[in-house]
Every structure is written in C-alpha cells, then in structure tokens.
Amino acid sequence: MPDNRIATVRPVEESEATGKVAAIFADIKKTKNINFVPDFWRVIAINPNQLEMVWTTLKSVMHPEAVGRTPRLDARTREIIALAVSATNGCAYCINSHTAALRKLGVDDETLGEIMSVVGLFNLTNSMANGYQVVPDVRPRVE
Amino acid sequence: MPDNRIATVRPVEESEATGKVAAIFADIKKTKNINFVPDFWRVIAINPNQLEMVWTTLKSVMHPEAVGRTPRLDARTREIIALAVSATNGCAYCINSHTAALRKLGVDDETLGEIMSVVGLFNLTNSMANGYQVVPDVRPRVE
Amino acid sequence: MPDNRIATVRPVEESEATGKVAAIFADIKKTKNINFVPDFWRVIAINPNQLEMVWTTLKSVMHPEAVGRTPRLDARTREIIALAVSATNGCAYCINSHTAALRKLGVDDETLGEIMSVVGLFNLTNSMANGYQVVPDVRPRVE
Amino acid sequence: MPDNRIATVRPVEESEATGKVAAIFADIKKTKNINFVPDFWRVIAINPNQLEMVWTTLKSVMHPEAVGRTPRLDARTREIIALAVSATNGCAYCINSHTAALRKLGVDDETLGEIMSVVGLFNLTNSMANGYQVVPDVRPRVE
Amino acid sequence: MPDNRIATVRPVEESEATGKVAAIFADIKKTKNINFVPDFWRVIAINPNQLEMVWTTLKSVMHPEAVGRTPRLDARTREIIALAVSATNGCAYCINSHTAALRKLGVDDETLGEIMSVVGLFNLTNSMANGYQVVPDVRPRVE
Amino acid sequence: MPDNRIATVRPVEESEATGKVAAIFADIKKTKNINFVPDFWRVIAINPNQLEMVWTTLKSVMHPEAVGRTPRLDARTREIIALAVSATNGCAYCINSHTAALRKLGVDDETLGEIMSVVGLFNLTNSMANGYQVVPDVRPRVE
Numbered sequence: 001m002p003d004n005r006i007a008t009v010r011p012v013e014e015s016e017a018t019g020k021v022a023a024i025f026a027d028i029k030k031t032k033n034i035n036f037v038p039d040f041w042r043v044i045a046i047n048p049n050q051l052e053m054v055w056t057t058l059k060s061v062m063h064p065e066a067v068g069r070t071p072r073l074d075a076r077t078r079e080i081i082a083l084a085v086s087a088t089n090g091c092a093y094c095i096n097s098h099t100a101a102l103r104k105l106g107v108d109d110e111t112l113g114e115i116m117s118v119v120g121l122f123n124l125t126n127s128m129a130n131g132y133q134v135v136p137d138v139r140p141r142v143e
Numbered sequence: 144m145p146d147n148r149i150a151t152v153r154p155v156e157e158s159e160a161t162g163k164v165a166a167i168f169a170d171i172k173k174t175k176n177i178n179f180v181p182d183f184w185r186v187i188a189i190n191p192n193q194l195e196m197v198w199t200t201l202k203s204v205m206h207p208e209a210v211g212r213t214p215r216l217d218a219r220t221r222e223i224i225a226l227a228v229s230a231t232n233g234c235a236y237c238i239n240s241h242t243a244a245l246r247k248l249g250v251d252d253e254t255l256g257e258i259m260s261v262v263g264l265f266n267l268t269n270s271m272a273n274g275y276q277v278v279p280d281v282r283p284r285v286e
Numbered sequence: 287m288p289d290n291r292i293a294t295v296r297p298v299e300e301s302e303a304t305g306k307v308a309a310i311f312a313d314i315k316k317t318k319n320i321n322f323v324p325d326f327w328r329v330i331a332i333n334p335n336q337l338e339m340v341w342t343t344l345k346s347v348m349h350p351e352a353v354g355r356t357p358r359l360d361a362r363t364r365e366i367i368a369l370a371v372s373a374t375n376g377c378a379y380c381i382n383s384h385t386a387a388l389r390k391l392g393v394d395d396e397t398l399g400e401i402m403s404v405v406g407l408f409n410l411t412n413s414m415a416n417g418y419q420v421v422p423d424v425r426p427r428v429e
Numbered sequence: 430m431p432d433n434r435i436a437t438v439r440p441v442e443e444s445e446a447t448g449k450v451a452a453i454f455a456d457i458k459k460t461k462n463i464n465f466v467p468d469f470w471r472v473i474a475i476n477p478n479q480l481e482m483v484w485t486t487l488k489s490v491m492h493p494e495a496v497g498r499t500p501r502l503d504a505r506t507r508e509i510i511a512l513a514v515s516a517t518n519g520c521a522y523c524i525n526s527h528t529a530a531l532r533k534l535g536v537d538d539e540t541l542g543e544i545m546s547v548v549g550l551f552n553l554t555n556s557m558a559n560g561y562q563v564v565p566d567v568r569p570r571v572e
Numbered sequence: 573m574p575d576n577r578i579a580t581v582r583p584v585e586e587s588e589a590t591g592k593v594a595a596i597f598a599d600i601k602k603t604k605n606i607n608f609v610p611d612f613w614r615v616i617a618i619n620p621n622q623l624e625m626v627w628t629t630l631k632s633v634m635h636p637e638a639v640g641r642t643p644r645l646d647a648r649t650r651e652i653i654a655l656a657v658s659a660t661n662g663c664a665y666c667i668n669s670h671t672a673a674l675r676k677l678g679v680d681d682e683t684l685g686e687i688m689s690v691v692g693l694f695n696l697t698n699s700m701a702n703g704y705q706v707v708p709d710v711r712p713r714v715e
Numbered sequence: 716m717p718d719n720r721i722a723t724v725r726p727v728e729e730s731e732a733t734g735k736v737a738a739i740f741a742d743i744k745k746t747k748n749i750n751f752v753p754d755f756w757r758v759i760a761i762n763p764n765q766l767e768m769v770w771t772t773l774k775s776v777m778h779p780e781a782v783g784r785t786p787r788l789d790a791r792t793r794e795i796i797a798l799a800v801s802a803t804n805g806c807a808y809c810i811n812s813h814t815a816a817l818r819k820l821g822v823d824d825e826t827l828g829e830i831m832s833v834v835g836l837f838n839l840t841n842s843m844a845n846g847y848q849v850v851p852d853v854r855p856r857v858e
Contacts, residue, residue: 611849
C-alpha cells in the first residue's frame with residue numbers, strides 16, 4: 001500500500017496560490033532566503049487566516065531584522081530553544097526542521113550532543129520534581 | 144487545613160545526612176557555590192543511589208568546569224534550554240529554579256520575554272505540525 | 287528492510303474473533319455503521335477485557351444514542367475535542383482517525399483551519415502561563 | 430512563609446503602563462468587555478513585543494468580530510477547545526480561565542462533565558494508540 | 573484573598589448524593605474499603621454519567637477481584653504504573669493519591685526512589701530518542 | 716522519494732568507534748548480552764560525553780547487578796515502568812524497544828493488555844483531575 005500523504009490535508013501548491021496566500025508565500029521565501037515554500041506553510045495555507053496568523057507570529061519572533069526589531073537572543077539560541085521544545089513534545093516535522101536550521105548555522109555533532117544532553121537531563125529532573133511534588137524553594141520574584 | 148508539605152516524602156535534613164549523602168550534599172554546595180542544599184536534592188536523597196545518579200548526571204552536563212570538560216554551550220544557553228523544557232512540561236519547581244538561575248546570570252525582563260516568546264511560538268507550531276501530521280520536508284542527514 | 291507492521295502486537299483478525307471479542311467487533315461495526323473493524327480495536331483485542339473496557343467507555347461517551355442518553359454536545363463538537371486532544375498529544379493514529387471523522391461530518395478546510403488555529407494558540411498560551419507560573423486570577427467556583 | 434507571588438516576574442500594573450503596553454491593555458479591556466487586565470496579560474507585558482505578539486494572535490483567533498472576520502466556529506466551541514487543550518497540558522491558569530469563560534457562556538455542570546468525559550476518553554485512547562504504535566488505517570486525504 | 577477551592581466546580585457532598593450517584597459513592601467506599609469519598613470522585617459526580625463511566629472503568633482495571641477477574645499484574649505493580657504515568661504528566665492530585673496508595677502497600681523510601689529513578693531515566697531517553705528521531709531498530713512483532 | 720534515515724544525525728558505526736566510544740559500545744553489548752549496538756546508542760555516540768552520561772545513568776538504574784547493587788524492583792517491573800512512560804510520551808523508538816524487552820521477559824498478550832489498560836486509565840484520570848484542578852485530598856507525608 002503506497003503512502004504518499006504528506007499531511008491529513010492537501011497542501012496548497014505554490015502555483016495555485018493567489019491573493020493573501022501568494023503574498024505570504026512570497027514573503028516566506030524572501031524572509032527565509034529560500035526558493036521553495038516548506039510543506040508546513042503549504043499545509044496551513046488551507047485556511048488563509050491561519051497562514052497569516054502563524055506567519056505574522058513566527059516572523060516577528062524569529063526574524064526580528066525583517067520587522068526592524070533588535071533581538072536579545074541570536075538566531076542560534078532561538079533555534080536551540082525551538083529544538084528543545086520540539087524534542088520535548090516529540091514533533092517529528094519540527095525536530096527535522098530545527099535540526100536542519102542548526103546545521104546551517106554551523107552547529108556540529110559535538111554541540112548538538114550538548115544541546116540534547118541538556119534537553120534529556122531536564123526532562124529527567126522535570127519528571128522527578130513533579131513526581132515528588134517538590135514545592136519551589138527559590139522565589140525568583142523579589143522586590 | 145494547614146499545608147506545610149514540601150513534597151510527597153520527607154526530605155533529608157542536611158544535619159542528618161551521613162556517608163554518601165553527606166558527601167554529595169557537600170559537593171552540591173561547593174560546585175554550585177551556595178550555602179544550602181535546595182529542596183529537590185534533599186527530596187531525592189531519600190534514596191542515596193538516586194541522589195548519586197541525578198547529581199552525577201547534572202554535574203557532568205551543567206558544571207563542565209567541575210569535571211574538567213570544555214563545553215560548547217555557555218551557562219546561559221544551558222539554563223535557557225532548561226527553562227524551555229520546564230515551561231513545555233509545566234514543572235513548577237523547575238521553572239522557578241531555572242528562572243532564578245537566569246536572573247543570577249543577568250537575564251532581564253526583555254530577554255526573558257524573548258525566551259518565552261520563542262517557547263510559546265514553537266509549542267504552537269509543534270501542535271499544528273502534529274495536528275496536520277506534516278511529514279518532514281527537510282532531511283538533515285545528508286550523504 | 288520492508289516494514290509492514292501495523293503495531294507492536296499482532297492484531298486480532300475479524301475471522302479469528304470468538305466469544306466476547308466477536309460480539310464487541312460486531313457491536314463496533316453496527317454502532318459506527320462501518321463494514322470493518324478499525325485497527326485500533328483489533329489491536330487492543332489482544333486482551334478481551336481491555337477491548338471491553340475501552341469500547342464500553344467510548345460507546346457511552348461518543349455514541350450516546352446507542353445507550354439511550356441525550357447528549358449535551360453534538361457529534362461534531364465531540365470530534366473537535368478529540369482532534370484537539372490528539373493534536374496536543376501528537377498521536378498519529380488518533381489525528382488521522384478524528385480528522386477523517388470530521389470530514390465525514392462535513393468539516394471543510396476553512397473550519398479545520400480554525401480548529402487547528404485555536405489548538406495552536408492555546409498550546410502557545412499554556413506554555414507561557416506555565417512558563418511564568420501565573421497564578422489563576424479568575425476563580426470559577428463562586429459561592 | 431507567606432507566598433504572594435502571582436508569577437516568576439513582577440507583572441506590569443495598569444497604572445504604570447505607557448505607550449504600546451497601555452494601548453494594548455486598553456484594547457484587551459474593550460475587546461473582552463472587562464474592566465481589568467487579567468494577570469496573564471500583565472505578566473507577559475514585561476516584554477512589550479511579547480505582549481503585542483500574543484494579543485494580536487489571540488485577538489485574531491478568538492475575537493473574529495473585532496477584526497471583521499466571519500468565524501466558522503462559535504465562541505462556545507472555541508472555549509471548549511481551549512479547555513480541552515489546557516486540561517491535556519495541565520495548565521492551571523488556563524484551565525481556570527477557560528472554565529470561567531464557559532460558565533459565562535452558560536455551560537452547566539452536565540455539559541462541563543461531557544466535555545471532560547470526552548477529554549479524558551481521548552487521553553486514554555491516545556496513550557493506547559501510541560503505546561501499541563498503531564499505524565493509521567484511515568487516510569483522511571482523498572482526492 | 574483566601575482560596576478554599578478544591579476544584580473548578582463545586583463537588584457533590586456525600587450527604588446530598590441521590591440515585592445513581594449515591595449508589596456509586598457507596599460502591600467506591602466499599603470496594604476501596606475507605607470511609608469517605610475522595611474529592612476526585614465527588615468532583616466528577618457533577619455529571620452522573622461521567623462518574624459512572626470513570627468508576628466502571630477504574631473498578632474493572634484496578635479492582636479485578638471486585639469484578640471476578642484474575643489479574644496478571646498485582647496491585648503494587650498497577651499503582652507503580654499509575655505513579656509513573658502521573659509523574660510524567662505532572663498531575664498533582666494523582667501523584668499524591670498514588671504515592672499514598674503505594675505507602676499503604678508497604679513501599680518504602682528506597683523503593684519509591686527506584687521507581688522515580690526509572691521514571692526519570694526514561695523521560696530522559698524518550699526526549700533524546702525523539703530529539704534525534706531514531707527509527708525503531710527492534711521490531712517486536714515477528715512472524 | 717526513498718527514506719533510509721534512521722535519525723537526524725549519522726550514527727557512529729561500530730567499526731569506526733575508538734577510545735571511550737568503543738569501550739562503552741563493548742560494555743553495552745556485554746552488559747545487555749547482545750551482539751550489536753542498538754541504534755539509540757550509536758546515535759547519541761556522536762558526542763562521546765553524551766554517550767557516557769546516558770550509559771552510566773541507564774546502567775546504574777537498569778542493570779543493578781552490573782554495578783553491584785541489590786535492586787528493590789525486578790527487571791520486569793522496571794521495563795513496565797519504561798513502557799508506561801514511553802506510551803505516555805509517545806516515543807516510537809522507546810515503545811518498540813521496551814515492548815521487545817518485555818516480550819523477552821515472557822510478558823504475553825494478556826499481560827501487555829493489562830499494562831496498557833492501566834496506562835490508558837491513568838492518562839484519562841490525569842487529564843480529568845487536572846481539567847477540574849482537583850486539589851490533593853490525601854497527604855502522603857505524615858509525621
């Protein structure tokens with residue numbers, strides 16, 4: 001049984017995009033400096049408002065230079081957070097995408113191993129602190 | 144009904160620790176340069192092997208200088224990953240602890256807000272990529 | 287290496303079902319008005335008590351008309367909840383199954399996009415409210 | 430030890446808000462027709478860009494009438510999804526907030542019980558379908 | 573602001589229970605050999621069908637002797653699984669309840685520590701196996 | 716498009732392992748009494764410190780006899796916990812691996828069904844206890 005699905009819905013082909021969807025597809029390619037629209041974006045484009053909402057959010061958080069904002073975190077740190085969240089949630093598409101992004105940013109095996117070691121360690125301590133219901137002993141809010 | 148629990152078990156008091164537990168408590172205070180043993184460690188000390196296992200792991204990952212290892216990630220990036228994982232898992236103790244650690248490392252409100260914005264964004268995209276079952280379009284493993 | 291698994295266990299074939307399992311398989315097909323037993327049910331049938339427990343529960347919650355109960359939620363709303371939970375947990379089988387059920391109920395791309403937008407949004411706010419450990423300001427229980 | 434924290438950070442008081450933050454606080458109160466700014470928004474306001482990002486997203490998804498969009502889901506269904514996601518993630522603030530919203534929309538105990546029964550059921554089937562690694566038997570994408 | 577909530581809803585008092593709810597409350601006390609109805613059951617009793625669904629399921633899985641079934645797992649192993657799942661999900665009520673149940677069954681600190689060590693370890697390996705997207709190398713289904 | 720990935724990184728081949736990695740690969744095969752290194756270990760070996768950290772932890776928790784420790788839990792109970800955690804997290808590699816390990820330990824379909832029934836049940840009650848924000852009524856810590 002051949003399985004050529006890429007999602008539970010039929011993604012929007014770049015060639016069939018019009019109006020708001022076409023404009024956002026163009027902005028994704030320009031902002032990310034790539035020559036194709038990744039499947040995630042083609043899939044959520046089945047609802048143009050959804051595409052606009054997610055792209056507006058992601059653009060403002062992950063492409064600060066494109067919206068004229070000076071970020072406090074560099075691109076590598078942002079992608080490390082993205083991978084940490086995605087590994088914790090077990091999202092296959094996201095893990096592949098953010099690992100690829102980190103590779104492009106020059107992250108080698110040694111560094112990737114450190115990232116995943118920290119991710120693994122805190123999934124361990126999280127389940128233990130929850131499992132014993134340890135009450136916070138440090139109160140970050142002072143004043 | 145007063146509730147003075149700090150966990151589902153009675154934590155080991157520093158004054159009653161002996162042998163392996165006392166030695167690890169001392170190492171925790173020395174390595175972390177603090178003058179008390181945080182509740183998490185006093186709680187898991189109810190089983191000395193458990194305390195040793197978690198401390199050995201955390202020391203090797205989060206205190207590389209103490210084990211003579213040159214890390215690829217700095218302390219701030221490691222704590223950012225810890226907070227990202229803990230926020231995604233909703234672990235109260237851990238969120239408080241790692242937020243406090245980031246404050247000590249000089250992270251201000253603006254930066255904390257960027258960290259949490261990235262965490263929030265990728266919890267959104269994770270649930271969407273999973274929710275549509277988008278298959279990875281980028282294959283990080285080449286060759 | 288071909289992979290024709292459909293699970294970590296060998297599902298029960300309809301033709302080999304007897305006794306309680308055969309009766310439940312028949313009830314599943316009748317209640318759901320389908321002419322085959324979905325793999326999920328054939329898999330959990332490896333333990334007849336397990337099959338009975340899950341089917342009894344699902345029948346009472348999702349097929350109220352079959353147990354003579356007047357529901358407060360319609361079938362579409364129930365399947366929307368099912369998809370929201372499954373997307374949040376990242377369960378592939380479940381996401382496919384509930385998306386298919388919504389399609390049968392007439393849900394189009396536009397509506398599916400709204401469902402997933404709401405799911406994505408609240409996975410974002412959940413991780414943020416947890417990540418800052420915001421204490422509830424609204425107490426739903428009055429009196 | 431008194432604990433009057435409401436978060437790991439000091440929320441922005443309405444009286445001290447200026448510029449973009451003050452404008453968004455006003456828009457939140459107007460759009461939601463309430464006379465105070467809920468703690469969640471005051472907390473994320475520690476970073477004005479974060480506040481803007483989350484509010485823009487939530488306004489477009491949950492207050493379609495305020496952005497001139499005709500929604501496919503009604504307000505009750507959207508809040509039901511919000512509660513289902515929040516219960517699955519175990520976010521205390523969010524569960525309280527969305528339960529309160531459903532109460533305002535007239536949801537009674539009987540209906541709330543049905544919502545939570547569906548949420549509970551599919552957390553059960555999700556863990557089982559994952560636990561046996563059942564491969565999807567239904568392919569929603571037709572064409 | 574005093575907070576005497578025990579839930580987002582008002583639990584059903586034992587004294588006000590009638591009909592199906594009263595009968596199930598009685599069965600819970602008898603089956604579990606306790607002289608009060610734990611809050612969880614009083615809360616979900618706001619919807620009698622919900623109470624019946626959950627109690628029927630839990631009774632059949634966790635009290636096999638009460639339904640005339642010979643179990644393959646003993647009570648201690650079942651409660652260990654319950655604690656492992658609850659710690660992984662971070663459910664406070666459940667963690668407290670199942671830890672108490674294990675205490676009643678004679679589980680000491682040493683054993684509790686081993687349980688939580690195994691839970692912590694596999695939350696670590698789960699996030700790493702997911703984080704690298706390792707494909708299963710062992711296929712449990714043979715033939 | 717053929718997909719022969721086994722991970723987001725290139726695993727270390729046994730034939731190319733040297734030094735610390737080769738020694739740990741040998742210890743894994745000896746301790747587990749198998750004649751190959753499972754993919755998980757070959758993948759995390761891309762960073763030798765990561766391999767050492769995870770193996771040291773897993774060996775001490777899951778192979779107590781190899782480190783001269785007398786365990787309180789038997790091997791079957793430990794693998795049951797591992798499967799319960801992995802099913803709850805939805806980790807495919809881990810579910811396959813621990814199901815295979817339980818098969819080797821003689822767990823039959825009937826017993827596997829009981830394990831998964833308990834896992835499913837408590838994922839249901841967890842989401843409900845969280846969804847209603849039920850406060851713990853049992854306080855395991857006495858004294």
